[in-house]
Amino acid sequence: AQSVTQLGSHVSVSEGALVLLRCNYSSSVPPYLFWYVQYPNQGLQLLLKYTTGATLVKGINGFEAEFKKSETSFHLTKPSAHMSDAAEYFCAARSGGSNYKLTFGKGTLLTVNP
Amino acid sequence: GAVVSQHPSRVICKSGTSVKIECRSLDFQATTMFWYRQFPKKSLMLMATSNEGSKATYEQGVEKDKFLINHASLTLSTLTVTSAHPEDSSFYICSARGLAGVGEQFFGPGTRLTVL
Numbered sequence: 396a397q398s399v400t401q402l403g404s405h406v407s408v409s410e411g412a413l414v415l416l417r418c419n420y421s422s423s424v425p426p427y428l429f430w431y432v433q434y435p436n437q438g439l440q441l442l443l444k445y446t447t448g449a450t451l452v453k454g455i456n457g458f459e460a461e462f463k464k465s466e467t468s469f470h471l472t473k474p475s476a477h478m479s480d481a482a483e484y485f486c487a488a489r490s491g492g493s494n495y496k497l498t499f500g501k502g503t504l505l506t507v508n509p
Numbered sequence: 510g511a512v513v514s515q516h517p518s519r520v521i522c523k524s525g526t527s528v529k530i531e532c533r534s535l536d537f538q539a540t541t542m543f544w545y546r547q548f549p550k551k552s553l554m555l556m557a558t559s560n561e562g563s564k565a566t567y568e569q570g571v572e573k574d575k576f577l578i579n580h581a582s583l584t585l586s587t588l589t590v591t592s593a594h595p596e597d598s599s600f601y602i603c604s605a606r607g608l609a610g611v612g613e614q615f616f617g618p619g620t621r622l623t624v625l
Contacts, residue, residue, distance in 0.1 A: 427611050438513070438602050438616035439553075446611045485552065495541055495612050501552045 397422050399488050401500035409508050414458075414473040416503050418486030421467065426488040428469040429497070430460055433483045442484075445469060456480070481507045512536055513605050515617035522593055523625055530588045530620045532603030538583040539605035543614060544576075547600045559586045593624040 402417040420426060427446050431439040443454025450462040460471045469486060486500040512535040522528050532542055540561050545553040557567045557578050565578035575597075577589040586605075590597055600621050604614035 427613075429613060431616070436600075436619065436621065438515075438618040439604075441613060441615070444611070444613055489611070489613075495606050495614070496543075496555060496558065497614060499552045504550075 397426060397488055397490060397498045399486050399498050399500040401484075401486050401503050403503055404501065405504045405506070407506045407508060408476045410478055411475050414471070414476045414480065414505065416471040416484050416486075416505065418460075418469045418471065418500060419467050420469065420486075420488045422488065422490070425462070425464055426490050428460075428462060429487045429489070430454065430458070430469075430471050431485045431487060432456075433485065433502075435482075439485065442471070476505075476507045478507050478509065481505055511607055511615040513539075513603065513615050513617040515603055515620050517620060518618060519621040519623070521623045521625065524594050525592055527589055527591045528593055528622060530590075530601055530603075530622075532586045532588070532605070532617050534584045534605040534615070537605070537607055539586075540583060540608070541606040541612075542580060542586040543604045543606070544578060544586075544588050545602045545604070547602060547619075553602060556588075590622065593622070595624045598622055598624045 398421045400419045429444045430442040443452045445462045453459045458473045485502045487497040514533045516531045542559045544556045556571045557565045559565045559580040561580045567573045580586040602619040604616045606612045
């Protein structure tokens with residue numbers, strides 16, 4: 396069964412600092428990969444996705460992620476954190492084929508300090 | 510585009526009553542919708558997969574008679590929590606699968622259910 400691991404349940408950065416949220420997946424076949432953001436008491440918003448092709452994926456709000464097959468990783472980065480980036484971030488994976496179920500990581504809470 | 514709505518956003522009910530939550534895809538047709546449950550400071554737990562015009566597929570451990578799912582049209586799925594109890598209190602989130610691309614899921618804003 397596929398699994399998604401997010402290292403660090405809580406990441407704290409200063410405003411303007413680099414944001415790095417880690418995600419590793421376990422799958423013999425590279426899955427489709429997603430990063431979602433969740434603000435308090437809201438649903439999930441898609442930040443970016445990797446399907447095929449270019450391994451560096453750019454998303455909304457200045458976020459990007461790089462798919463590294465050799466490391467089975469899909470880490471999320473943003474060069475300069477903003478206060479509005481404070482939220483819960485979820486990495487998710489989906490196998491190919493007709494099963495559209497997502498496997499989610501446990502989430503990483505990002506706090507941004509002024 | 511790809512907007513999913515949920516109604517109500519929050520509901521408080523008495524133990525033993527039933528509660529219906531609606532999930533709508535507003536600007537696209539969704540042949541598949543998913544229902545999740547999220548506990549405080551936890552990840553999302555998939556409860557069931559709902560396909561338009563057919564019975565929902567429930568994940569292991571989810572009581573299908575307690576969590577009734579109906580997917581009557583390509584834009585509407587409902588989750589009914591029957592005979593709710595305090596332990597059913599949670600944040601329920603639905604998502605709808607888009608037809609384009611890799612069929613990524615678009616999420617609703619969630620419904621906070623509190624059972625007294």
